[in-house]
Amino acid sequence: MRRWRLWLLMAPALALLLAIFAAPLMHYLWLSTQAQSVLTGLKPVPIGAQQWLRLWNDGRFWQDTWQTLRFSAASVSLEMLLGLAVALLLHQPLCGRSLLRTISLLPWALPTTVMALGWRWIFNDPYGPINQLLAVLGLGAMPFLSNPNVTWLAAVGADTWKTTPFVALLLLAGLQTIPSDLYEAAALEGATAWQSLRRITLPLLTPYLLIAVLFRLAQALGVFDLIQVLTGGGPAGSTESLALYAYLNAMRFLDFGYSATLLLGSFAILLLLCGTAALVWRWSSRLQGELR
Amino acid sequence: MIPPRALRRWALLLVALVGSLSLGLWGLATERVEPVSVLMPAPFADATAELVSAFNRSHPRIALRVTRGPLETEAVSDLAISSLLLGESSYDLLLMDVSWTPKYAAAGWLEPLDAWLGPDALADLAPGADLGNAFGGQLWRFPLLADMGLLYWRTDLMEAPPRTPAELVAISRRLQREGRVPWGYVWQGKQYEGLSCVVLELLRGFGGHWLVDNEPQLDSPAAIAATGWLQDLVRQGITPAAVGNMGEPETLQLFQAGDAAFMRNWPYAMAELNKPGSPLRGKVAFTTMVSEEGEPHAATQGSWGFSLLAGSTHKAAAVEVLRFLTSADAQKQLNLRWGYTPTRLSVFEDPELLAANPALGDLQQALAAAVLRPLSPVYAQLSDLLYREVNTSITGDQPASTAMRQLQLNSERLLRSSGGEG
Amino acid sequence: MARMLLLLWSLGPMLWQLYSSLRPNEALSGMGTGGWTLEHYRQLLQSDPPFLTTLLNSVVVGASSTALTLALAVPCAYALSRLGRRQARALSALVAAAAAFPAVLLFLALLELARDWHLANQLLALSLPYAGLCLPLAILLLTAAFADIPIELEEAALIEGMGLWQRLRWILLPLMAPAIASSGLLVFLFSWNEYPIALTWLSRSDLLTLAPAMARIAGSSVYTIPYGAFAAATVLGSAPLILLMLLFQRQIISGLTQGAIKG
Numbered sequence: 001m002r003r004w005r006l007w008l009l010m011a012p013a014l015a016l017l018l019a020i021f022a023a024p025l026m027h028y029l030w031l032s033t034q035a036q037s038v039l040t041g042l043k044p045v046p047i048g049a050q051q052w053l054r055l056w057n058d059g060r061f062w063q064d065t066w067q068t069l070r071f072s073a074a075s076v077s078l079e080m081l082l083g084l085a086v087a088l089l090l091h092q093p094l095c096g097r098s099l100l101r102t103i104s105l106l107p108w109a110l111p112t113t114v115m116a117l118g119w120r121w122i123f124n125d126p127y128g129p130i131n132q133l134l135a136v137l138g139l140g141a142m143p144f145l146s147n148p149n150v151t152w153l154a155a156v157g158a159d160t161w162k163t164t165p166f167v168a169l170l171l172l173a174g175l176q177t178i179p180s181d182l183y184e185a186a187a188l189e190g191a192t193a194w195q196s197l198r199r200i201t202l203p204l205l206t207p208y209l210l211i212a213v214l215f216r217l218a219q220a221l222g223v224f225d226l227i228q229v230l231t232g233g234g235p236a237g238s239t240e241s242l243a244l245y246a247y248l249n250a251m252r253f254l255d256f257g258y259s260a261t262l263l264l265g266s267f268a269i270l271l272l273l274c275g276t277a278a279l280v281w282r283w284s285s286r287l288q289g290e291l292r
Numbered sequence: 293m294i295p296p297r298a299l300r301r302w303a304l305l306l307v308a309l310v311g312s313l314s315l316g317l318w319g320l321a322t323e324r325v326e327p328v329s330v331l332m333p334a335p336f337a338d339a340t341a342e343l344v345s346a347f348n349r350s351h352p353r354i355a356l357r358v359t360r361g362p363l364e365t366e367a368v369s370d371l372a373i374s375s376l377l378l379g380e381s382s383y384d385l386l387l388m389d390v391s392w393t394p395k396y397a398a399a400g401w402l403e404p405l406d407a408w409l410g411p412d413a414l415a416d417l418a419p420g421a422d423l424g425n426a427f428g429g430q431l432w433r434f435p436l437l438a439d440m441g442l443l444y445w446r447t448d449l450m451e452a453p454p455r456t457p458a459e460l461v462a463i464s465r466r467l468q469r470e471g472r473v474p475w476g477y478v479w480q481g482k483q484y485e486g487l488s489c490v491v492l493e494l495l496r497g498f499g500g501h502w503l504v505d506n507e508p509q510l511d512s513p514a515a516i517a518a519t520g521w522l523q524d525l526v527r528q529g530i531t532p533a534a535v536g537n538m539g540e541p542e543t544l545q546l547f548q549a550g551d552a553a554f555m556r557n558w559p560y561a562m563a564e565l566n567k568p569g570s571p572l573r574g575k576v577a578f579t580t581m582v583s584e585e586g587e588p589h590a591a592t593q594g595s596w597g598f599s600l601l602a603g604s605t606h607k608a609a610a611v612e613v614l615r616f617l618t619s620a621d622a623q624k625q626l627n628l629r630w631g632y633t634p635t636r637l638s639v640f641e642d643p644e645l646l647a648a649n650p651a652l653g654d655l656q657q658a659l660a661a662a663v664l665r666p667l668s669p670v671y672a673q674l675s676d677l678l679y680r681e682v683n684t685s686i687t688g689d690q691p692a693s694t695a696m697r698q699l700q701l702n703s704e705r706l707l708r709s710s711g712g713e714g
Numbered sequence: 715m716a717r718m719l720l721l722l723w724s725l726g727p728m729l730w731q732l733y734s735s736l737r738p739n740e741a742l743s744g745m746g747t748g749g750w751t752l753e754h755y756r757q758l759l760q761s762d763p764p765f766l767t768t769l770l771n772s773v774v775v776g777a778s779s780t781a782l783t784l785a786l787a788v789p790c791a792y793a794l795s796r797l798g799r800r801q802a803r804a805l806s807a808l809v810a811a812a813a814a815f816p817a818v819l820l821f822l823a824l825l826e827l828a829r830d831w832h833l834a835n836q837l838l839a840l841s842l843p844y845a846g847l848c849l850p851l852a853i854l855l856l857t858a859a860f861a862d863i864p865i866e867l868e869e870a871a872l873i874e875g876m877g878l879w880q881r882l883r884w885i886l887l888p889l890m891a892p893a894i895a896s897s898g899l900l901v902f903l904f905s906w907n908e909y910p911i912a913l914t915w916l917s918r919s920d921l922l923t924l925a926p927a928m929a930r931i932a933g934s935s936v937y938t939i940p941y942g943a944f945a946a947a948t949v950l951g952s953a954p955l956i957l958l959m960l961l962f963q964r965q966i967i968s969g970l971t972q973g974a975i976k977g
Contacts, residue, residue, distance in 0.1 A: 006793040013790035013849055020846030021812050024823030031822075035711035038398045038669040050709040057705060060680065089716050100717060102963040104724045109959045109966075111907035113928045114951035118731045120932070121941040127742060129730055161727065166970070173971040215814045222816020225909040229929050236483045236537070236683075243818045247910070250822050251377070252370060253673050254399060255710050263819050270816070362933040371930075375917035377825070378834035382918060 025267065031260035038254040051261040060237070060245065061262065065269060067152065068241045072220035074156045075163070079216060080209065082160065083167030088201075090168065091175045101172075108165040116229035119158045120145065148238035151231055155239050159226055163219075167212045174208030175201070210281050214274055221270045242266040326609040327355045332387040333368045334360050336437075336596065339630045340617065347616050354609045365389055365485075376401050381603035384610040388433055390424040390595045390664070391485075391671050397432045398669035403600040404430040408611045416620075420662035421635035423593055427667050432599055435635040436618050437626065439594035440658045441493050442578040444547065444555040444562075449473070453579045455589070457497070457521055460554060460582050464530045467553050476530035478543045479556040481522075481686055486539055487679040488665065489592040490556060494518040496590035496663050497583030503666040506712060508674070508703035511696050520692035523685055536687040548572055556581065558594070559655055563631050578654065580661050593662035595635065627652075633659070670710055677702050728952060734945035742942055754946035763920040765950060772923040772954075774837045775912075776905040779844035783852050783901045784894060786845060791856030792886070806854065813850035818910040820847075825914045835918050843911050848901040855900075858972055859893030860886070896969025899962050906955060924951055 032051050034044035055061055090101050107115070122128050123144035131141045144154040178201065186196045202209075224243040227233060233240035233248075243266065250259035332340065337360040347356050361368040369392050375382050376399070388396065396402050405413065413431060414422045420440070425433045445453040449472055454460040464476025480486035495502060498521070500514025509515065525531040538546075540557055544564060547555035550571055555561070565576045580589035598614045600607060616622065620642075623634035627645055633655055634640060640656045665671060677699060685695040734742060735755065741748025758765050794802055824843050833839035863886065871881045887894070909925040916922050922930065931947050959966065 006797055009789040009793035013786040013853065016786060016842075016846045017809070017812060017849055020820065020843060020849075021815065024820045027823045027826075035709060037710040038395050039707075040711035042399060045711050047709060047711070050705075054705045054709045057702065059702075060676075086720060089720060094717070098963075100720065101967065102959060104720055105963075105967065106728070106956060106959055107724055109903060109907075109955045110728075110952050111909070111925045111928065111955070113909050113925045113932070114948055115727070117928055117932045117944050118727055118948040121734060121944055122727060122730060124941065127941070161723070165724070169967065169970050218814040219816055222818050224816075224818040225925070229932050237680075243816070243910075247818070247821065250825070251373060251914070252366065253670065254373070254377075254395065255670070255673065256822065256826075257711075258709065259822055263822060267819055270819075274814075362930075364933065367933045374914070377829065378915075378917050379829060379832070380835060380917060 025264070028260040028264045028267075031257055032264055034257050036256040037258070042254065042256070044257070047257075051257055054258065055261050055265055060240075061242075061265065063237070064240050064242050064245045067239065068221055068223065068243075068266075069269075071152060071156060071159075071223060071239075071241065072217060074153075075159045075220050076213060076216045078156065078160045079164050079167045080213060082164045083171055083212065084209075086164060086168035087171035087175055088197075090172050101169075105165045105169060107162050110162070112162060112225035113229045115162065116158065116226050119154070119230055123154050145231060146235050148236050151235060152239050155223075155226060155230055158230060159220070159223065162226075163216060167216065170212045171205060171208055174205045178204050206285075210277075214277060217277065218270055218274050221266070221273065242269070325353060325355050326606050327357060328385065328606050328609045328613050329357050329359060329383045330385040330387065330598075330613065331359045331361050331368065331372055331383045333365065334363050336387055337361070339626060339632065340622075342629075343617060343622050343625065347613065351612065351616075354612065356613055359383065376601075376603075379603075381601050383601060384604035384606050385598050385600060385614060387436070387596050388599045390433075390435075390593065390597070391675070393424060393433050393597075393599065394427065394667045394671060395669045396599065397428065397430075401602055402432050403602045403604070403607065404432060405434060405600060405611075405614075406431045408600070408607070409434065409615075416636045416638055418635060418637045418640050418656055418659055420591075420593060420659035421595060423662055423664045424595060424667065425597060433597040434599075434614060434618050435595045435597035436623070437596045437632045438635045438659055438662075439558050439633060440591035440655070440662050441489055441556060441581060441594075442559060442561075442591065442658055443581050444557060444565075444576055444578045446473075446553050446572070446575055447577050448575045449553055453577070454554075454582055456584060457494075457582050461525075461528075461530060464553055465528075468530070473551060473553045475532050475546070475552040477525060477554040477556075478531060478535060478538065478546050478552045480539055480543060481531075481535035481683060482537055482539045483679055483683040484539065485675055485679065487682055488675040489594070491518065491522075491678060491682055492592045492663060492665060493556075493581040493590045494521065497581055497587050499584060499587045502678075503668060503674070506668065506707065508700055508707070510678070510703060511693075511700040516693045516696045519682060519685060519696055522682070523692055526686050533687070536683055559633050560631065562651060578651075578658070580658050588663075589661055590663040591658045591661050593659070593664055597635075668712075670706065670712065673706055673710070674703055677706065728949075728956075731945045731948040731952075734941060735949050737942060739942045751942075754942045755950070757943060758946050758950060763922075765947075767920055768922055768924055768927040769954060771837055771921055772906050775840050775844070775923055776902040778838050778841035779848065779905040780898045780901045782841045782845040783848045784898055787849055787852035787856055787897065788887075788890075788894070790849075791853050792860050792882070794853065794857045795860035802857075806857065809850045809853050813854060817847050817908070821910045821914050824911055828915050834915055835921055837916075837921060837923075840912065840915055840923075841905075843915075844901075844905050844908065847908075847911075848904050851904075852897040852901060855897045855969060855972055856890070856893055859890055863889055892965065892968070893972070895962075896965045896972070899958070899966050900969050903955070903958070903966070 031044065033046060033048060035047045035050070036042060036044040086104060090097060090104070094100070122130060125131050125141050125143045125146065130144070134141060143150065145151050182200050183196055186200060191199070222243050223241045224247065227239050227241050227244050231239045233244050242262065246259050246262035246266065249255045249262060337358050340358065344356055344358055348354070361371055369389070372383065372386055393402075409431065413434065414425065417435065418438075421435050421438045425431060425435055443453065449467055450463055454463050460477060467473050468476055479490050481490070492502060495515055495518045498514040498518045500512050500518060501509050503509065526533055526535065540561070543555055543557060544561050546552055548565060548570060562576070562578060564570070565572050566574065580591050583589045598618065600610055600614065604610055620636050620638050623636055623639045624642060624645060626632045627634050627639065628648060639645065640652060646652055666674065668674060681695050681699040681702075684690065685692060736750050736752070737748050738751045738753065794805060797805070828834040833842070867885060868881060871885050876884070906923070907925060909929070912923050913926045913929070916926060919930070928947060928951055932944070
C-alpha cells in the first residue's frame, strides 16, 4: 500500500497522541516560566526562572521526591518478587488454574479509589481486622495510618496488592514462551528446581522482567489515586507524593505556574530513572551478547 | 367535508397552541419558587437545619437547599474550588472560613456585598468579629460564627493567670516541681493550620508581625524570640515533646485528664471541660494569650461567614437567605442550642444568653483582642511554609534564628514566584 | 497450599469489605454484638445522587471512550503493521513509552483545556482525553494482531480487486475480532478506574463517575466509625468490575498477555 496512505490512516490517532502527551509537556515548559496564580488573577505573567529557583529551594519538593522514590522502590521490588512467585505458581499445570488466574487478577481490575476506601477500614486502629488480629495474638495495635514512620508502608502494601497480579500476568506470558524441553534437559542433568530457576528461567525471563519494572516504575512514580484517598498525604505529609503536591498547588493553592513546574520536575525525575534503567539494560544485554 | 390535509394542519396548530400554553403556565409556576443553594461543612449544616426549615416555611417563594459538605475544613474549600475553577457555580452562597476569603475574592469568584447589604452592614458586629470580611475597599463576607484562641488555666492550681511568657514558665515550673501536674503548658504543635494560629498569637505578643505591606517579617527579632520561646518550652520539659503531633482533640484530652496546668484551645473546649462528669468541671477559666510588656494580648480569630458567589443566578434571593441566617435571632439560637459563639454585638449582650452562658462576656472581650491571619490570597501557602518550619524546629535541634531566616527566604520566594511583588 | 494463600491474598480484602458492609456500625466498633443489616446499602442506594446514576455515568464514559479509541486505533494499527520495519520500530517504542506514562502528570494541561473549551461537566467530552490515554495500549495490541495476519491473505484479496474498506470488512476485521474485543475491554476498564482526569473535569455530583464519587464519599463522613457505609460503597463499586472480569476473563487476560509479549 502506498506510503502516504498509511500515514494518512495513522494521522488522527497520532494527532490525538501528540495533543494528549506532547502538547501538555510543551505547555508546562512554557508555564513554568510564568507566574500564573491567584495573585495574577489566574493569568500568566512572565517571570523567567523564578519558579525553578523556588523548586530547587523547596524543602517540601525534595521531601516528596524522597517519599515518592522510597514508595516506588519498595512497591516495585515487592511486586516483582511476589509477581514472579505468583507467575511460577500459575504456570504449574493444576486443575482450576484458569479460575485461579482470573481470581488473582481481580485486585488489579478494581478502581484504586474504591479499594483505598476499603484499606482505610482494614488498617483502622483499633477496629480494623489487622489490628483486631494483632489484639487477639496479644500484640499491641499498630497505628497504620497515623504514625509517620509506618503509614508509607501501609500504602506500599495496598499498592502491591493491586498491581502484583498485573506483573504476575506479564511474567506468566513470558514463562509460557520458555520451551519446556529446556527444563527437562536440565532435570536429566540433575539440576534442582532452584538451579533451573536461576540458570534457565531468570535469564530467559529478563526482557519481561525489565518491561514490568519499567512500566511499574513509571506508574509508581506518578502515584496519586491511592495516596489521596488512603492518607490525603498525611500524617504530617509523610506519604505525600510528587503528583499530589503538584495537584494541591493547582487545585488548592491556585498556583498554576508552580504546579506546572512541579509536574515538569516529576517528569524529569521519571525520565531520568526509567531512562537510566533502560540504558543499563541495553548496555548489559549487549555486554552479555558479546560475551557469548 | 374538511379535506384531510387541512384537518391535519388544524390538528397540528391546536397541539402547538396547547403545548406552548401549558409550557408557559408551567414556566410561570416554576418561576414562582427560586432555588438557593448553600454549601456548608457538615457540622454547620446540621446546626442550621432547623433555621433552614424555618426559612423555607416563612419564605414560600424561595427554596433553600443546604449541601452538607465534608467534615474537614480544607475539603470543603476543595469541593467549592473544583466547580469554580471549571467556570461553573452550583452554589449561590458559601459558608467560608476567614482564611479563604482573600483567595476567593482575588480569583474573582465572589460578589461584593456592599450594594446588597448597605453601608452599615457591619455596624452590629462585635469588635473583632468584623475583621476579615472587608478588604480592598469592598465587603466580601458576612460573619456568622466566631472563634478565638484562648489560654485556659486551672483555677484550683493558681490565683491568677500569667500575663507574660516568663510568668507562664515560672508558674508551670513551680507546679511541676511541686508535683501538682506532670506538664505545664500544652498547645497545638502538629504540622497544620492550628500551629499557625498558635504562632500568630505569640508573634503579636512578642511585638512581631507576619506580613507587613505584603512583605514577610519572619526574621525579625520578635519572630525569632517567639519561635525560640516555643522551642524552649519543649526543651525545658514544660511542654511534652509529643506536642509535635497534637491537634485540638489531643491537647484537650491531656488537659482534661488533669495532666497540664495550661492549655491553648478554642472556645468549644470550655463546654467540654464543664460537662457533667468531667474531672475539671468548674476548675477551669480562660483568658487571652500571654504577651511581653507593652505588647497586645492576642487571640487568633477564626470565623465562618457567608459569601455570595459572583456566578449565582439568584443573588437577591441568596441575600435574603444570608440576612436570615446571620440575623440576631439565628445567632442566638445557634448559641443556645449548639454553643457557637455569635458575631453580633446585640447577641453578645442579650440577657437571656448571658444568663445561660455567663462566659459569653469573657468571650466577647477575647474577641475584641482578635488578630487576623494575613489577608493574602496566598495565605494557605504562607501558612504551609510557616507551620512546617516551626514544627521542624520544635521537634528538632535547629536554632530558631536559622529556622526563621529560612522561613523568611522561602516566603519571599513564594510571593515573588507567584506573581506578588517580592 | 500456595494456591490457598494466593486465593486468600486476592480475595481476602474484598471479602472483608463484604462482611463489614453487612454489619451495623456498633458491631464493627466492638460496642455491640450486632447481627446483620442491609442499612448501609439502603443508605447508599438512596443517597443523593443515587449510586446507580454514578454507575450509569461510568457506563456512558466507558462506552464512548471505547468507541472513540477503537475508531482511531484500528486504522492506525493497520497502517503501523504494514509500515517498514525501522519506522515501525521507532514509532512503536514511542507509543510504548506513552503507554507507561502516568496520566496524572497531564491533569493541569487537561484542566486548562476543559476550562478554555468548555468541556467540563460533560460526560461525552471526557472520552477525548481517555481515548488519548488508551490509544498507546490499544495501538500496540492491535498492531500485533494485525501483524499476525499473513500478508498473503490480503494480497489474495487485493488480486480479487477488493478495496481497502472491503478488505477491512470482510477479511481483516473478522480475524481481528478477538483482539478488538480485548482492547475494547481494556479501554472500558481503564475508563471505569480512571481518577485524576475525571476528578478535574467533573464537579457536579450527579455527573461523577465511579472513582471520584468514591473519593467524595471517603471525604464526607461525620461519624467516628463510618466504615460500614464505606464498606458497602466498596462492595457496590467493585461489583460491576468483578462481574466484567468474570464474564470476559479470557479476552481481558489474552489482551494483557498479548500486549506484553508483542509490546
